[in-house]
Amino acid sequence: LDYHSFGNMWTNAYGAHNWLPKNELQLKRFREAAVKELEETLGTKWLSGNVYSTIYQANGIAVDHVHYYITPIAFTVEVGNDADEFSPRPDRIQTYTISQWRAFASQMTFLKKEKSTDCDSALIPLL
Numbered sequence: 001l002d003y004h005s006f007g008n009m010w011t012n013a014y015g016a017h018n019w020l021p022k023n024e025l026q027l028k029r030f031r032e033a034a035v036k037e038l039e040e041t042l043g044t045k046w047l048s049g050n051v052y053s054t055i056y057q058a059n060g061i062a063v064d065h066v067h068y069y070i071t072p073i074a075f076t077v078e079v080g081n082d083a084d085e086f087s088p089r090p091d092r093i094q095t096y097t098i099s100q101w102r103a104f105a106s107q108m109t110f111l112k113k114e115k116s117t118d119c120d121s122a123l124i125p126l127l
Helices: 024-042 060-069 090-113 117-126
Strands: 001-006 010-012 047-050 076-078
Touching: 010 024, 010 060, 024 076, 024 090
Parallel strands: 001 076, 010 047
Antiparallel strands: 010 076
């Protein structure tokens, strides 16, 4: 996971091009699990998708590198909202931290249930 602080977005590769990863359907299920948890916990709307189509074209981003070279299960999470800009208010940091942890935990629960080969090979770098 790669964290940034602008907006409510759960994104994955690719940012440099509007390409979808080979495991896009799997990543979509992971994003949906995380976003569902976040929306229920925080009561806010979250966007999800690849960086290119969700935010903007971004060359040299971490999620592209991690997805391509390390593990096919890689995400960039944008936390905060328009009012926060690039610095979430201090009184909201704990709420964001707890909700992000719950979203990550929901993804790990989903990962354990997932039966695909891509998912099994993705676990190796996480252990």
